[in-house]
Amino acid sequence: MAETLCRVLHNDWVNDTYKHLIVDAAHGAARAAPGQFFHLLCPVIGENAPFFRRPMSVYRIDKAQGRLEFLYKIVGRGTTTLATLAPGDELNVFGPLGRGFRLGADRKHIVQVARGVGLATLAPVAESAGRLGIRTTAILSARSPEHVMSADYLRSVGAEVVAVTDSEGTSDAAAVERRVRSLVERDGGDFFVTCGSNRLLRLLQRLGAEYGIGGEVAMEQPMGCGNGMCFACVGSFRNDEGGTSYRRVCWDGPVFDLQEAIAWST
Amino acid sequence: MAETLCRVLHNDWVNDTYKHLIVDAAHGAARAAPGQFFHLLCPVIGENAPFFRRPMSVYRIDKAQGRLEFLYKIVGRGTTTLATLAPGDELNVFGPLGRGFRLGADRKHIVQVARGVGLATLAPVAESAGRLGIRTTAILSARSPEHVMSADYLRSVGAEVVAVTDSEGTSDAAAVERRVRSLVERDGGDFFVTCGSNRLLRLLQRLGAEYGIGGEVAMEQPMGCGNGMCFACVGSFRNDEGGTSYRRVCWDGPVFDLQEAIAWST
Amino acid sequence: MVDMSVRIGGVALKNPVMPGSGTMAEGLARVMDLNRIGAIVTKTVTPDRREGCPPPRMVEYKDGSLMAIGIPSQGPDYYIAEILPHYRSFDTPLVCSVSAPTVDAFGAITAKLSAPGVAVIEANISCPNLESDGKAFGMDPEASARVIRRMKASTDRPVWAKLTPNVTDIAAVAQAVEDAGADAVTCANGMLGMAVDVENFQPALGNITGGMTGSCMRPVILRMAWQVARAVKIPVIGSGGIATARDALEYLMVGCAAVQVGTQNFIHATAMLDVIDGIEAFCRRKGVARVRDLTGAMRPRHGLREGQAA
């Protein structure tokens, strides 16, 4: 884990709100695991003056070429200035940070359900599962077919992809529930991973409890240090004593046990 | 006087430390007089975060085309980010501000002595004098011949130009004194204007007093508002009662009577 | 149509936005129409003539500035003869800020400056530069109350007390001046700060200490305004780090009836107009009929983001 000045290789639009960033980061790429994140020092430009770094999950890790990839949505100050970076520019990257996914080799079929930026977070899980010979089905939920990102990439690493969208009316809870039930009942789905939607988190918690299937969720919270030092990023989680306690998303997570997580109303 | 968003037309190096900035500013250009200044909102980029505006004298005013020109030296945060502006970028310009030179039409021969950024400030005096039919001799003092700026421009508006430089050993006080004395004694020099050097200010004060010749000097001081409101920009000036008082460089100046000014040791 | 008018301690203002004392001067009238702002507030006047602090007077930071101006003042006679006339042509109420070294002198200058054209006297009991170490009347509730009582006895004009933020318990000072008869409190002046020119092993300011102002001070002064608004019934005027309408709205929502814009006038001379227009646009967007309905409109957080809190 270190602070590294990386060179930007690529930073282009994927659709109208997302960009795909690739940086040269041999050291970071060598060590990052699925679900971990990097804390990016976004540039200060005019009124857009992000004070703290901004957390971004690793979207792809290319250990061979020593490259790190991110897929990010432009939502505010930091991501706005991040979007101005051009190939050749420098980016100060701190990480890898946090606890990633724990993909036991005894899994048979991982069902991942992602929406929005969650797609970025779950992509390396599929890649990792592929390498471990674990079957993966990725249900990608998005506003419209144009917003379904990385389906081709997921297929290329061996995942089966199901795209569901609001505009086609296929993304509602009931429809996704039918899909997931069928994956569990007919296709041996035995582990859930999710990120990016409280609604989908609640759904998988319910189904996981019903079927007795374990799972993990990657949580988000605005961050200060990203390194467990400031306690700014806490959220409530179910604890062993049947109550809830605050845990640091950056340090105890960002990946948490599916049933310990509590869908925060955002 | 107003705050205007101008378009940058040109922002190029003149030598290794100075840039020449041209902006489209019909309103400002129409009203600016020699010796007045504009207060520029320099961009914020990373650690270079100028909080207040930065004052710059008008170097050339092209009323016909509605253009304003500045000649500036890169010295710190604000001028560093100013230097990043490219043609087409916007620059927020506030002005014209301050009290400029008073070139009575009864002058015969203005002797101007400038060094460093003072060249920018005095250039429009020569232009104005030219239009009023007043003879001007400009003694330009610089580190080396490459640092003598705007000699051609001054000649084009009718001024006689004498360049003196440190590297050629022609810029020392004694040499400049001989020049000025000769301009007064042989060529009818009857008004002094100066900017950019305490040493030259003291010299002209002494010669002005000796010959009974009036003059003006443009002073500099770090500024807050540039508009007489904050009182941050005061310096000491001789007052009527034989003492000194603080006066606002932005409001009571930046152009002051030669003998009222006090050379601040900077 | 949004009703932008407010009443502050007996004076009707067409809107709640005015400059902080010492952050506007005659030059502002060249840049904008002073009839558009809620009040004109002039630089503090002292009984004596003074030059103010030695330069350098300013240090810049990324999001604020440290200034040690002092009170360059030419005395009340000059004020009446030279400053007042500049503002007589506007229909905007004029707030005259005064300061003095003693309670008696506060009374005398208040009486003297209750001249035609002066609508309000604001007591600057908080200027951090006048006394060594920044000690000021405003640091002591008793002394503050004495100043206000004397001023009230010396004038028929409303008196606003401008508090210093350099205190442990600003609400206590606010209560003391309210009890002494102040018609409103302004919260607050600059916070005492300093800077070192490390290259030269010397203070960066001629005066060593100065007033820290600008956006970066807003969270601290806003907290004080909130504490003051909960402690007094008289109107509170917020002043500290207001650069945009959003910033002004924070002050209104924690309980202020009006706001003063200071340092931002130096960067954008027409900042107050943007603040006024922005507040009005916010009211329209949110369906707020009267700007005064925003005063104290902050409510407790509903449903904490993560359920139960510790």
Place this chain on the structure above:
Amino acid sequence: MVDMSVRIGGVALKNPVMPGSGTMAEGLARVMDLNRIGAIVTKTVTPDRREGCPPPRMVEYKDGSLMAIGIPSQGPDYYIAEILPHYRSFDTPLVCSVSAPTVDAFGAITAKLSAPGVAVIEANISCPNLESDGKAFGMDPEASARVIRRMKASTDRPVWAKLTPNVTDIAAVAQAVEDAGADAVTCANGMLGMAVDVENFQPALGNITGGMTGSCMRPVILRMAWQVARAVKIPVIGSGGIATARDALEYLMVGCAAVQVGTQNFIHATAMLDVIDGIEAFCRRKGVARVRDLTGAMRPRHGLREGQAA
């Protein structure tokens, strides 16, 4: 070779740079060698277990941040069992920060935490989030002195008193704790601030108020450190807005013997190393043989830039 060592209240430090309490945790050891810094300072421990403030816990500004963390604490037993061992492998002195709701409880936790491996106890009498409105022991010189006296009676370790900046006269509090036996004072904790989420008419922080820290607070806290250093003989540790060596030098020159880096650790985890290296480079460049010679090295401005001042 510059001698970077300093002695603070009976403890020898290899250099004058350490973290502020609550701004480092075990994670820092993954990023840098904790043997390089002057001291390790751990997050404040309270007698009881507590969860800390409800989220949201943070608001960002251009040059600082407002955080309401509270003191999530798992109590002294957990500290001794789980936290201390993390730091036993470093030869850097460990400063254990404690806080408590009563004088008695301050004594008890101090006794308990005077465990092997703890070199210094720092009294956090200043945390602004614990009590409503931010009232704290540190706002009252008497109460502060009582805490320190009790702590000194409960331990053989040096006791440092960390002051709150939310006071009128910080020098008076410093003198009180010096008289009570404090071995050093840390100046200061975060300044109490707040923010409003104007879109939703609610406080931006779950706790309403929080501590304002980061570069933008430096001018104010630096002024306080200067006032404290002139008032006491014990060493002063400066803490407020230090991001670079230059910032640390300001604190040393106004009279501090050491500094704590806080918020900047969150942005650059290795900030303290840059501060240490930068101070050493400055000493070399200026021919300063011992870093302790910088303490109080600020001199009056020579020859005011414009001659005589008013």
